[in-house]
Amino acid sequence: MRVSTGSTTGRTGSTTGGAAAVGLPRWAFAPAAVGGLFVLLPLVAMATRVDWSSYWSLVTSESARAALLLSLQTSAASTVVCLVLGVPMALVLARCRFPGIDLLRSLVMVPLVLPPVVGGIALLYTFGRRGLLGETLEVAGLQIAFSTTAVVLAQTFVALPFLVMSLEGALRTAGARYEVVAASLGARPTTVLRRVTLPLVWPGLLSGAVLSFARALGEFGATITFAGSLQGVTRTLPLEIYLQRETDPDAAVALSLLLVVVAVLVIAATRQGRPGRSVL
Amino acid sequence: MTLAFAAALPARGFDVELDVAEGRTLALLGPNGAGKSTALGITAGTLRPHDGHVTLDGRPLVRAEDGRTRTWVPPHARQVALLAQEPLLFPHLSVRQNVAFGPRSQGAARRAADAAADRRLAQVGLAHLADRPPSTLSGGQAQRVAVARALAAEPRLLLLDEPMAALDVDVTPELRQTLKHLLAGQTAIITTHDVLDALLLADEVAVIEDGRVVERGPTPQVLSRPRSAFAARIAGLNLLTGVWTGGGVRTPAGEMVHGHDPGDGLAAGAPMTAVFRPAAVSVYLDERHGSPRNTFRGTVRSLEPRGDLVRVRTDHLAADVTPQAAAELSLTPGTRVWLSVKAAEVDVYPG
Numbered sequence: 330m331r332v333s334t335g336s337t338t339g340r341t342g343s344t345t346g347g348a349a350a351v352g353l354p355r356w357a358f359a360p361a362a363v364g365g366l367f368v369l370l371p372l373v374a375m376a377t378r379v380d381w382s383s384y385w386s387l388v389t390s391e392s393a394r395a396a397l398l399l400s401l402q403t404s405a406a407s408t409v410v411c412l413v414l415g416v417p418m419a420l421v422l423a424r425c426r427f428p429g430i431d432l433l434r435s436l437v438m439v440p441l442v443l444p445p446v447v448g449g450i451a452l453l454y455t456f457g458r459r460g461l462l463g464e465t466l467e468v469a470g471l472q473i474a475f476s477t478t479a480v481v482l483a484q485t486f487v488a489l490p491f492l493v494m495s496l497e498g499a500l501r502t503a504g505a506r507y508e509v510v511a512a513s514l515g516a517r518p519t520t521v522l523r524r525v526t527l528p529l530v531w532p533g534l535l536s537g538a539v540l541s542f543a544r545a546l547g548e549f550g551a552t553i554t555f556a557g558s559l560q561g562v563t564r565t566l567p568l569e570i571y572l573q574r575e576t577d578p579d580a581a582v583a584l585s586l587l588l589v590v591v592a593v594l595v596i597a598a599t600r601q602g603r604p605g606r607s608v609l
Numbered sequence: 610m611t612l613a614f615a616a617a618l619p620a621r622g623f624d625v626e627l628d629v630a631e632g633r634t635l636a637l638l639g640p641n642g643a644g645k646s647t648a649l650g651i652t653a654g655t656l657r658p659h660d661g662h663v664t665l666d667g668r669p670l671v672r673a674e675d676g677r678t679r680t681w682v683p684p685h686a687r688q689v690a691l692l693a694q695e696p697l698l699f700p701h702l703s704v705r706q707n708v709a710f711g712p713r714s715q716g717a718a719r720r721a722a723d724a725a726a727d728r729r730l731a732q733v734g735l736a737h738l739a740d741r742p743p744s745t746l747s748g749g750q751a752q753r754v755a756v757a758r759a760l761a762a763e764p765r766l767l768l769l770d771e772p773m774a775a776l777d778v779d780v781t782p783e784l785r786q787t788l789k790h791l792l793a794g795q796t797a798i799i800t801t802h803d804v805l806d807a808l809l810l811a812d813e814v815a816v817i818e819d820g821r822v823v824e825r826g827p828t829p830q831v832l833s834r835p836r837s838a839f840a841a842r843i844a845g846l847n848l849l850t851g852v853w854t855g856g857g858v859r860t861p862a863g864e865m866v867h868g869h870d871p872g873d874g875l876a877a878g879a880p881m882t883a884v885f886r887p888a889a890v891s892v893y894l895d896e897r898h899g900s901p902r903n904t905f906r907g908t909v910r911s912l913e914p915r916g917d918l919v920r921v922r923t924d925h926l927a928a929d930v931t932p933q934a935a936a937e938l939s940l941t942p943g944t945r946v947w948l949s950v951k952a953a954e955v956d957v958y959p960g
Binding site: 506507509510511512513514515516517518520521524525528529531 | 653654655683684685686687688689690691693695697699700701710711714715758759762764768
């Protein structure tokens with residue numbers, strides 16, 4: 330790409346109003362529209378069932394507030410854990426070559442295809458009182474199952490692949506060429522990571538973190554199996570919604586809409602923060 | 610000896626010995642896949658040799674025996690900077706921050722690193738672009754910034770991996786002049802398959818074919834009396850020597866040759882050489898005027914096939930023309946012709 334030296338704008342890669350979708354068959358629009366409606370219609374249907382007169386009182390009830398707060402706290406905590414563990418995992422998977430790495434890559438993705446409830450059972454047999462590590466942890470005075478920590482672990486378990494996948498893809502696309510140049514200029518590996526690698530894959534890292542947060546926010550199966558449903562301790566918003574559905578469908582619908590709004594806000598906020606041009 | 614290199618990588622059919630003396634530039638010539646990049650990779654530390662060693666200033670960078678690495682200095686500690694085909698400027702840093710990256714990474718304070726960067730940018734004539742993001746630079750500008758960045762790291766050895774290959778032909782002469790200026794006194798290895806790079810930038814040439822050094826020696830010797838097939842194929846440039854007149858080179862025969870401006874500071878009367886490729890030369894039966902051209906009178910001495918083209922030799926020049934053109938002009942030994950070459954195709958350098 331070449332921009333004349335007199336130009337002061339540096340924006341590249343932005344599509345303007347004049348862009349045309351060349352080579353897109355016309356028939357593709359119909360199924361695409363159906364797909365869009367398939368996602369949108371249930372949300373609209375749910376919104377029509379909301380009892381707006383009592384909406385505010387329903388979503389500000391003590392149990393609802395406790396559930397929302399717990400959900401946001403645990404999702405934020407599990408996103409941090411995902412970053413701490415997932416960034417090095419993605420780096421190893423994208424940059425290292427050793428026997429068995431393909432197997433390792435597949436294993437990391439297992440939580441994606443595993444039913445969350447199975448993940449919850451697996452966690453129970455690992456960190457539960459009679460689990461693989463449970464007894465050791467109990468000796469150390471730690472009891473994880475059915476605590477807020479268990480909620481975070483369950484959410485991390487299901488959300489981690491999203492971060493690793495997103496970041497590993499970004500790392501592969503960016504390639505190692507910039508890192509080779511940086512090292513040849515005398516930069517130590519940690520300096521290369523901090524000043525070159527991570528800034529280059531920033532969009533991938535951000536979208537991976539957002540996906541992880543969203544997945545953690547919606548986590549249900551593993552949480553209820555491994556952490557149970559104790560108000561203020563382990564009962565996150567999805568659990569609260571499921572519980573309310575039995576007794577108070579209006580409250581369940583109101584909270585569902587709240588969860589949708591929170592998810593949309595999170596995605597919108599990160600879209601706003603992302604620069605309009607590609608980094609590469 | 611500053612750099613001593615002797616390494617083998619049987620998996621790639623690579624077995625090469627090289628050395629570069631302090632302040633000298635070695636050109637590695639050879640076809641694609643001959644092993645030029647392997648040699649650079651082993652020196653920079655992106656590849657491990659199966660056998661052999663690389664020593665820089667008496668310090669072993671790598672030593673391997675039968676697949677076991679005995680000594681290994683990681684790339685960042687080698688003081689070996691790499692300039693690739695593409696500039697690979699860090700897109701999230703400004704031009705100045707890019708050039709300051711080396712000094713900063715080696716522990717310099719921000720102020721000192723920025724000052725060093727500005728000095729290097731001035732050397733490549735781009736000080737005015739220091740605050741720009743790299744995405745706003747042209748290809749030639751970006752590559753010159755990459756040169757400044759590599760030199761700002763103060764490497765003991767600079768590796769240039771076909772630095773001109775990804776550039777438009779109309780900006781390569783400028784970069785070549787910049788490099789010629791900056792490589793003086795810098796120990797460097799440049800890989801290329803362009804004989805002009807070797808001629809203008811390198812003190813010595815090593816020709817690599819199939820992972821072996823097939824020929825090496827001082828540049829003028831290898832290019833004037835090539836012994837390997839590859840050197841013979843790429844050599845054969847037109848060389849005209851003369852003196853600088855302020856606007857061009859005047860040969861002893863009185864011919865004026867105009868080319869790329871070699872830059873300021875040349876005194877009239879300084880010895881100069883003008884270089885151009887046979888493929889850039891057109892052959893006519895009458896004299897052509899107009900456009901910035903050089904024309905030379907000559908008599909055809911020989912015609913020889915050369916791939917899809919015919920090489921026409923006069924007493925002191927060569928031109929590559931299509932067989933159709935040779936037939937249309939009825940070229941035979943003894944034909945009086947005018948040879949014409951655009952000034953833009955001619956490189957002029959002191960010496």
